[in-house]
Structure formats: structure tokens, C-alpha cells
Amino acid sequence: MNAKQAAAEKAAEHIESGMTVGLGTGTTAYYAIHRIAARVQEGLDIRAVASSKQSEELAKQLGIPIVPFAAIDGIDVTIDGADEVDQARNLIKGGGGALLREKILAANSTAFIVIVDESKLVRKLGAFALPVEIVPFACELTTKQVRALGCEPALRAVDGRPFVTDNGNFIVDCDFGVIDDAAELGCKLHRIPGVVEHGLFVGMTKTVIVGSADGSVRYL
Numbered sequence: 612m613n614a615k616q617a618a619a620e621k622a623a624e625h626i627e628s629g630m631t632v633g634l635g636t637g638t639t640a641y642y643a644i645h646r647i648a649a650r651v652q653e654g655l656d657i658r659a660v661a662s663s664k665q666s667e668e669l670a671k672q673l674g675i676p677i678v679p680f681a682a683i684d685g686i687d688v689t690i691d692g693a694d695e696v697d698q699a700r701n702l703i704k705g706g707g708g709a710l711l712r713e714k715i716l717a718a719n720s721t722a723f724i725v726i727v728d729e730s731k732l733v734r735k736l737g738a739f740a741l742p743v744e745i746v747p748f749a750c751e752l753t754t755k756q757v758r759a760l761g762c763e764p765a766l767r768a769v770d771g772r773p774f775v776t777d778n779g780n781f782i783v784d785c786d787f788g789v790i791d792d793a794a795e796l797g798c799k800l801h802r803i804p805g806v807v808e809h810g811l812f813v814g815m816t817k818t819v820i821v822g823s824a825d826g827s828v829r830y831l
């Protein structure tokens with residue numbers, strides 16, 4: 612078992628029958644979805660809402676009952692990965708482009724469990740370029756305002772074309788260097804018209820499960 616799988620499988624133990632479960636996105640959440648699906652096959656009775664089309668497809672293929680966002684009024688537990696985790700459990704997310712739906716799930720969850728391997732742990736956020744989701748029609752103007760906050764934004768592209776999120780938006784990956792005050796930066800980004808959401812998750816989780824290569828896990 613690898614480190615991501617170890618963290619994911621420990622997180623899946625937190626799910627009980629009757630719960631509404633938020634499914635994250637990415638290579639670590641992938642293992643959680645598989646483990647949850649195995650538990651569903653064993654009789655676990657849950658419904659789930661997915662943070663991306665990719666995770667929704669996977670969950671459906673594996674037999675997890677999926678409901679749309681509009682069908683729920685809250686989530687019991689969301690399990691998701693992260694790109695960086697600092698010592699105060701603040702996160703950078705969005706490496707896979709799913710940050711908007713992920714943040715909505717996290718903000719509406721009683722418990723938000725983050726699953727990572729040791730490589731994601733940092734003293735301060737910022738080595739990973741911060742993903743910021745922006746509206747396509749004002750891409751240049753919005754990016755200019757984001758740049759004025761002190762970063763070098765790069766429009767995310769795939770095969771030479773802008774990457775488009777599940778919500779029809781673009782992502783700019785913003786290198787701010789070390790982020791001293793993530794909450795303040797998050798507020799500044801939210802003030803820019805055209806910014807839909809950013810990948811700073813500040814004070815949103817109390818539970819980070821860190822997996823190690825030997826298959827052991829610890830809670831941060």
C-alpha cells in the first residue's frame with residue numbers, strides 16, 4: 612500500500628451509514644473513492660456528492676450513489692487531498708482544477724478530512740503555485756489585477772489551449788513565493804471582480820491524515 616492509499620483508507624473509516632459524503636478530486640481522493648465504494652459493496656448506506664465530473668464518473672462506475680449539489684442541504688464528511696498543508700492545517704488546493712466545488716463541499720461539511728502524503732507538508736504555503744479560478748471573458752483584465760497583488764500568474768493550459776474547469780472557467784496558477792498571511796491574501800483575491808475562487812483553504816479543516824511510504828498513518 613502506498614502513502615496516499617494509506618491516508619485515504621484511514622479517512623474512509625470515518626464514514627458511517629446514513630451519511631452524506633463529499634468526494635474529493637485527485638490521485639489521493641481516488642483511493643478514498645475506491646475504499647468507500649468497497650464499503651458500499653459491503654452494505655454501507657450513504658449518498659455522495661462529487662467535487663468534479665471526474666470523481667463523479669469514478670464513483671458512479673464503482674457503485675456509489677451520487678446526488679447533485681441541489682439535492683443536499685449539508686454534508687457530514689468530505690474527504691479530499693491537498694497540494695500543500697502548513698503546520699496550522701491551512702491548505703493550497705486546486706492542482707487538479709476542482710477547487711471551487713471542493714471549497715463549497717468543504718465549507719458545508721461537518722467534518723472535512725484532508726488526506727496527503729508527507730511530500731505535501733510545508734512550513735509555510737507558497738512553493739506550490741496558487742490556483743485561482745477566473746471568468747474566461749475577462750481573463751486578461753482579471754489576471755492583471757491578480758498580478759498586482761505581487762505574483763506571476765500563468766494561465767493553465769492543456770495542449771496549447773486554456774484549461775477549462777468543470778464550471779466553464781479558466782485557472783491562473785500564481786507564484787506568490789512564500790505566503791506569510793494566507794487569510795489576508797485570500798480576502799484580497801476575493802475582492803477582485805472576475806476571480807471566482809482561489810485555492811487557499813484557511814481554517815477549514817481540523818483533520819489531516821498523513822500517509823507514509825511504509826503504509827502507516829498519523830493525524831496532523
Ligand SMILES: O=C[C@H](O)[C@H](O)[C@H](O)COP(=O)(O)O
Nearest residue numbers: 637638639692705706707709
Ligand atoms: O483540484 C484538485 C484538488 O485540489 C486535489 O485535491 C489536489 O490537487 C491534490 O491532488 P493529488 O491528491 O492528486 O495530489
